[in-house]
Amino acid sequence: MLQVYLVRHGETQWNAERRIQGQSDSPLTEKGEQQAWQVGERVKALGITHIIASDLGRTRRTAEIIAEACGCSVTYDPRLRELDMGVLERRLIDTLTDEEEGWRRTLVNGTANGRIPEGESMQELADRMNAALQDCLELPQGSRPLLVSHGMALGCLVSTILGLPAYAERRLRLRNCSISRVDYQQSPWLAPGWIVETAGDVTHLDAPALDELQR
Numbered sequence: 001m002l003q004v005y006l007v008r009h010g011e012t013q014w015n016a017e018r019r020i021q022g023q024s025d026s027p028l029t030e031k032g033e034q035q036a037w038q039v040g041e042r043v044k045a046l047g048i049t050h051i052i053a054s055d056l057g058r059t060r061r062t063a064e065i066i067a068e069a070c071g072c073s074v075t076y077d078p079r080l081r082e083l084d085m086g087v088l089e090r091r092l093i094d095t096l097t098d099e100e101e102g103w104r105r106t107l108v109n110g111t112a113n114g115r116i117p118e119g120e121s122m123q124e125l126a127d128r129m130n131a132a133l134q135d136c137l138e139l140p141q142g143s144r145p146l147l148v149s150h151g152m153a154l155g156c157l158v159s160t161i162l163g164l165p166a167y168a169e170r171r172l173r174l175r176n177c178s179i180s181r182v183d184y185q186q187s188p189w190l191a192p193g194w195i196v197e198t199a200g201d202v203t204h205l206d207a208p209a210l211d212e213l214q215r
């Protein structure tokens with residue numbers, strides 16, 4: 001059975017300001033760095049063999065900290081990036097116009113193919129995230145990978161493994177530096193293939209992790 005750990009990056013400046021990041025980027029806050037160290041402490045005894053991260057700065061930094069605790073190296077996969085949120089990236093969520101808020105809501109409550117102008121659909125996001133996860137099956141026998149990615153990206157992945165539409169991800173709370181785990185297994189009792197073991201665990205964090213879009 002392959003176990004894959006899924007970690008959202010630590011809190012960033014824009015998360016704290018409630019500013020939309022998408023494929024734009026801001027650095028981890030001091031709290032975000034501490035959260036990443038706490039993930040490292042939690043997972044260092046789990047025998048993680050590979051850390052694979054989105055190539056955006058906030059996931060790179062989170063992955064570096066976890067890698068230092070686990071003593072392994074990091075590789076980068078752009079398929080693990082956050083949803084491309086087009087023209088709304090870099091905007092404060094509380095200052096969107098009614099029209100802009102409508103675009104955002106097509107993603108949050110909408111259809112799989114809803115998108116912000118110049119952005120990506122939830123289904124496109126789910127497809128690239130599932131492809132990146134599927135590639136973990138090619139790792140050598142006995143591998144235990146940990147992926148470092150983003151809130152909507154990981155939410156889409158977990159939602160679609162559960163057989164939910166990609167946009168159901170906003171019903172899943174994956175806070176900064178939460179840990180989820182999905183397993184690939186053949187079982188006489190469970191559906192064969194990917195199953196969700198845990199989602200959004202934050203019990204390793206000493207301070208409540210706020211999420212910029214979910215407060």
Ligand SMILES: O=C(O)[C@@H](CO)OP(=O)(O)O
Pocket residue numbers: 008009015019020021022023082149150151152213
């Ligand atoms: O892009 C963003 O603003 C948020 C959305 O949830 O994602 P993350 O902070 O996880 O990159």
